[in-house]
Amino acid sequence: MSTHHHSTVPSDPELRVKALESLLVEKGLVDPKTLDELVDLYETKIGPRNGAKVVAKAWKDPEFKKYLLEKPTDAIASLGYRGRQGEHMRVVENTADIHNIVVCTLCSCYPWPVLGLPPVWYKSAPYRSRVVSDPRSVLEEFGTQLAEDVEIRVWDSTSEMRYFVLPEAPTDFQNKSLDELESMVTRNSMIGVEKIKEPENRS
Amino acid sequence: MNSAHDLGGRHGFGPIAPEAENSEPVFHEDWERKALALVLAAGSLGQWNLDESRYSRESQHPVDYLRQSYYENWLSGLEKLLVEKGLVTEEELSSGRAFSKAEEELQKRVLQPEKVYSTIEKGGSTQMESDEPPEFNIGDRVRAKNRHPLTHTREPGYSRGREGIIEAHYGAHVMPDQNALGNRIGEHLYCVRFDAGELWGKDAPSKHLVFIDLWESYLEHA
Numbered sequence: 001m002s003t004h005h006h007s008t009v010p011s012d013p014e015l016r017v018k019a020l021e022s023l024l025v026e027k028g029l030v031d032p033k034t035l036d037e038l039v040d041l042y043e044t045k046i047g048p049r050n051g052a053k054v055v056a057k058a059w060k061d062p063e064f065k066k067y068l069l070e071k072p073t074d075a076i077a078s079l080g081y082r083g084r085q086g087e088h089m090r091v092v093e094n095t096a097d098i099h100n101i102v103v104c105t106l107c108s109c110y111p112w113p114v115l116g117l118p119p120v121w122y123k124s125a126p127y128r129s130r131v132v133s134d135p136r137s138v139l140e141e142f143g144t145q146l147a148e149d150v151e152i153r154v155w156d157s158t159s160e161m162r163y164f165v166l167p168e169a170p171t172d173f174q175n176k177s178l179d180e181l182e183s184m185v186t187r188n189s190m191i192g193v194e195k196i197k198e199p200e201n202r203s
Numbered sequence: 204m205n206s207a208h209d210l211g212g213r214h215g216f217g218p219i220a221p222e223a224e225n226s227e228p229v230f231h232e233d234w235e236r237k238a239l240a241l242v243l244a245a246g247s248l249g250q251w252n253l254d255e256s257r258y259s260r261e262s263q264h265p266v267d268y269l270r271q272s273y274y275e276n277w278l279s280g281l282e283k284l285l286v287e288k289g290l291v292t293e294e295e296l297s298s299g300r301a302f303s304k305a306e307e308e309l310q311k312r313v314l315q316p317e318k319v320y321s322t323i324e325k326g327g328s329t330q331m332e333s334d335e336p337p338e339f340n341i342g343d344r345v346r347a348k349n350r351h352p353l354t355h356t357r358e359p360g361y362s363r364g365r366e367g368i369i370e371a372h373y374g375a376h377v378m379p380d381q382n383a384l385g386n387r388i389g390e391h392l393y394c395v396r397f398d399a400g401e402l403w404g405k406d407a408p409s410k411h412l413v414f415i416d417l418w419e420s421y422l423e424h425a
Contacts, residue, residue, distance in 0.1 A: 013275050017234040019299030020241060020282065023291060026301035029248065029309065033316035035240035041323060042239065043229045083326035088373070105211035105359050107257055108273060117229055117239070121221040123273040129213040132361065132413050133403050141219050151410045156211065158357045159392055159416035160253075160329040161373060188224055 047116035048187035050081045051164065054114055055190065056181035059169040068166070069093060076114060076164075086113035086162050092155060093166045094192070099146055100153045101139075101192035102163040103131045109157035111164045115187060122191065132156060142193040165192040170199075204258075204353055205360060207265030212361040212403065238274040242281050247314040247322060250288045254383035258355035259283045331389025333375035338419050339393060343369045346425040347395070347417060355383030358421040366425045367397040370414060378418055391419040 024030040054076055058065040068075040072089040076082065089111060092100040104110065105128045110118040121127050131138045135152045139145070146152070155163040167189040173181060188194040210216075230236050246256065260280035261268070268276060285291045290309070295302055304310070314322060339345060347362040357379045375389035382388075399411035 013238070013272070013278060014232070014234040016278055016282075017237045017241065020278070020296075021237055023295055023299050023301055024241065024245065024285075027291065027295075027303075027305045029290060029305050029313060030241065030244045031313055031316060034244050034314050034319055035237060037316045037319040038240040038243050038323075039236045041319060043236070046323075047229070083324040085326070087326040087328045088330065088376075105361075106208055106357060107260070119222065119224070119227055120231070120273070121219050124216075124219065125210055125213070125269060126216040126219045128210040129216050130219070132211045133399075133407075135411060136408065138219065142221060149410065151412065154411070154413045156359065156413060156415045158359060159373070159376060159379075159418075161392075161394070161416055186224055188221075193221075 042112075042117050046081075046112060048114070048190065049182075050079075050116070051111075051114035051187070051190045052182045052185035054079060054081070054164075055166060055185045056178050058166055059173050059181055060178055065166075072164070081113040083113055085109070086111045088159075088161045089114075089164060090161050091164050091166050092153065092192075094168045094195075096168070097149070098151050098153060099192065099195075100155060100163075100165045101131060101135055102155050102157065102165060103128060104157040105129070105132055106156075106158060109160075109162065111162035114164055115190060119187070139193060142188060144194050165190050167192075167196050170196050204261060204355065205351055206261055207268040208261045209360045211359050235274045238278050242277050243323075244314050245281055245285065245290075248290070248309060248312050250290060250309075251284050252377075252382055252385075252387070253327070254355055254377075254379045255284065255385070256280055257379075258383040259287075261355065329377040331375045331377055331387075333389045333391060335391070337372055337391045337393075339369045339372070339391075339422065339424075341369050341372060344425045345369055345393075345395060345422045347415075348421055348423055350421070352380060354380065356380045356421075358417060359415065361402055362395075362397065362415050362417070365397055365401050367395040367401065367415075370394045370396040373416070376418070378420070380418075380420075393417055393419070393422065395422070 025032055058068050068091050072091040076089055094100055108118050108123040132154050135154055157163055170184060184196055186194055189196050260276050263279055282296060286293055346366045349364040371394040373392040376392040378388050378390040394414050395417050397413045399407035402413060
């Protein structure tokens with residue numbers, strides 16, 4: 001696309017943000033310390049490790065898994081994850097026969113308390129346009145192959161319900177500790193574009 | 204509104220080319236940190252709601268929406284709302300200088316740093332009461348209405364005119380089309396299951412379902 005554009009073309013976003021920040025601070029509408037707190041929260045505290053803890057516990061603890069599937073918002077809050085962009089959670093479970101994938105075709109709705117801020121690709125036009133009509137080609141881009149007879153369920157987050165995938169547990173999950181399991185849970189597996197990778201020394 | 208944000212089923216955007224998860228930073232540029240924080244902090248002033256934010260981003264020129272990065276779109280949406288709601292003037296925005304302080308009432312609402320965590324943790328429920336019983340039951344066959352409102356809606360284009368099955372009823376939630384216009388009313392919300400063949404034609408793969416959350420007024424009996 002041409003870099004020359006009509007006169008209202010926004011300037012460099014860096015300059016726009018800087019100008020807007022100083023304007024809002026000067027107006028008394030924003031406290032600069034609040035901005036730092038917000039950034040710190042989403043850069044260091046709220047991220048996909050939260051979701052990984054939820055998943056590992058669900059694999060290890062059948063009572064918790066039942067709670068998670070029946071009352072997802074409460075079950076997730078019981079581990080301390082709640083609030084903005086996760087007010088109304090629904091957990092969808094992957095099995096040998098069913099594979100779930102989450103998208104927001106209209107914007108970028110994503111379960112922040114358990115996954116943090118969405119990755120760039122999740123918000124991008126290629127993902128949002130294709131995953132509802134051609135999910136298998138999308139999965140291939142993530143290196144994910146599913147058997148022909150696996151049913152693919154794509155969840156388009158058009159409301160304030162936030163969808164979260166409970167991936168299939170690795171085959172030997174019973175022999176692994178909660179910490180080991182947690183470290184195997186990727187963010188992408190909780191969006192549904194990947195499966196949990198089995199350790200390579202297993203067949 | 205039928206614009207560039209309604210992306211489901213569009214062609215031509217090329218590969219997704221995802222960054223590797225373990226090396227992808229939360230923010231790619233320093234200004235993105237500030238863009239996110241400004242949107243959240245300004246939003247907490249309570250002068251607009253989530254659907255007004257979405258509507259503001261969507262109503263940019265579609266070329267701008269697609270050309271800009273996501274945080275740039277957030278920034279454009281925020282600038283537009285600040286002016287529309289009278290929090291800053293066009294002149295202030297273009298000069299980056301405040302010509303007057305915000306009204307005291309508004310300044311009292313400014314999110315304080317020590318309140319950040321509790322505010323985020325509280326979130327904002329969209330569950331509402333409804334006096335009306337739900338029109339549809341789980342298992343009902345429904346059709347997403349063929350509607351093309353000029354204002355904000357959460358009924359994606361690719362679902363319109365298509366038939367599906369009510370898979371879940373989530374109770375009454377804030378109705379986005381109305382909320383974007385400043386009217387907070389509750390309406391029954393359903394999750395509707397569509398076969399890929401119904402959405403994309405007979406050549407669509409079998410064993411592929413799409414679930415879309417749709418409000419009652421988006422739906423009719425099929």
